[in-house]
């Protein structure tokens with residue numbers, strides 16, 4: 001393992017009203033590592049991912065990206081950051097949502113290019129070139145001028161992945177990127193994610209696609225009861241679950 | 256026939272005032288209403304929300320005529336004399352801002368949460384998110400109801416005759432008092448309103464098919 005992990009999560013807790021969803025999550029992700037986060041519905045996988053880039057404000061705990069505290073400015077005193085202050089930190093993490101969340105009023109190219117101009121400060125020509133390169137990566141370069149509504153779900157999700165890639169992120173966060181898709185469209189999206197994994201990108205991936213997790217992930221975290229109740233190398237943990245909870249969870253998914 | 260031409264020309268001249276009042280009040284309403292809606296939705300300050308809500312209630316729940324009388328006669332009695340046409344524009348514009356503010360708020364409310372989240376996630380600031388992602392979409396959703404409002408406004412300009420703004424109905428009434436061609440004059444006025452509103456109505460239908468709910 002390298003010296004500083006790319007992502008460190010320490011004592012992460014999150015409650016909604018009186019409901020404790022995350023009850024103390026700790027983990028490190030090394031640069032280039034691919035982590036699959038699995039767990040029952042409602043166990044807090046999305047919440048955990050959204051706490052990493054502070055779309056949810058953690059109730060307690062610390063997130064470090066590349067050694068820098070996320071969401072809290074430390075000098076002169078520790079203070080929660082505003083959304084405006086968070087923007088440059090979020091820009092370092094690409095996020096792919098279950099429901100794609102493309103911006104319907106913008107053509108595909110602009111969906112990918114807009115943050116490159118506004119956040120990275122690229123010129124229009126540079127941003128468009130970057131967008132087209134990223135769209136080529138997800139095999140969507142032929143749809144640059146289309147509107148999102150003209151695309152299938154699988155195509156929209158690939159554009160959403162290109163949009164995240166255009167951030168040149170240190171870390172990619174995927175929240176069940178294929179669960180809103182018709183079954184026949186899942187493969188095209190998984191194969192794109194697979195290609196990204198092969199490039200050595202750092203990824204934190206929430207998924208119910210266990211076969212895919214086994215193939216792509218270095219480690220698997222099983223989130224259950226508000227904690228990571230089991231974790232380990234993908235093959236080990238899936239072949240020999242330690243707890244009944246994970247065993248029955250895997251059996252359910254197999255059906 | 257001579258009488259008819261006199262009537263028509265007289266009314267058409269005043270139709271210019273109707274058009275000017277409509278367009279100017281519309282301009283005030285769509286700009287001020289958008290500013291109010293932005294403040295209401297995104298300022299994050301409770302007192303601003305309360306103030307905007309109070310403004311909207313105040314202007315929607317008091318008759319337009321009352322507002323016009325306050326601006327035209329009321330302010331004049333306080334020493335602030337505003338000519339009838341600017342007073343009409345101001346009054347209808349201020350009332351309109353309350354209406355368009357509601358329309359825009361509906362537009363913002365129709366957007367999914369994921370739109371904002373995706374924008375913040377790529378590193379856009381809240382201001383960029385509002386201006387580049389949310390407002391363009393909210394405006395599209397708002398266009399058909401804004402068109403309907405414009406149509407309504409054009410017809411409502413007739414009430415500014417009550418503060419002597421020389422628009423179509425004011426002109427019609429003064430012509431009736433002098434010529435007694437009551438039916439002919441009001442019928443001609445009706446036709447002029449129809450001619451003014453028809454293109455606007457067609458435009459509104461177009462907007463509805465293009466940007467109606469469920470598409471934007």
Ligand SMILES: Nc1ncnc2c1ncn2[C@@H]1O[C@H](COP(=O)(O)OP(=O)(O)OP(=O)(O)O)[C@@H](O)[C@H]1O
Nearest residue numbers: 016017021039040041042043044045046047048176
């Ligand atoms: N904003 C919120 N307000 C209140 N409760 C919330 C909120 N977001 C999530 N929750 C609750 O927190 C729990 C965990 O939600 P989360 O979406 O993180 O689960 P998940 O593991 O991603 O589930 P799924 O597999 O269904 O996506 C759920 O019970 C959910 O209802």
Ligand SMILES: [Mg+2]
Nearest residue numbers: 045046047176
């Ligand atoms: Mg989820």
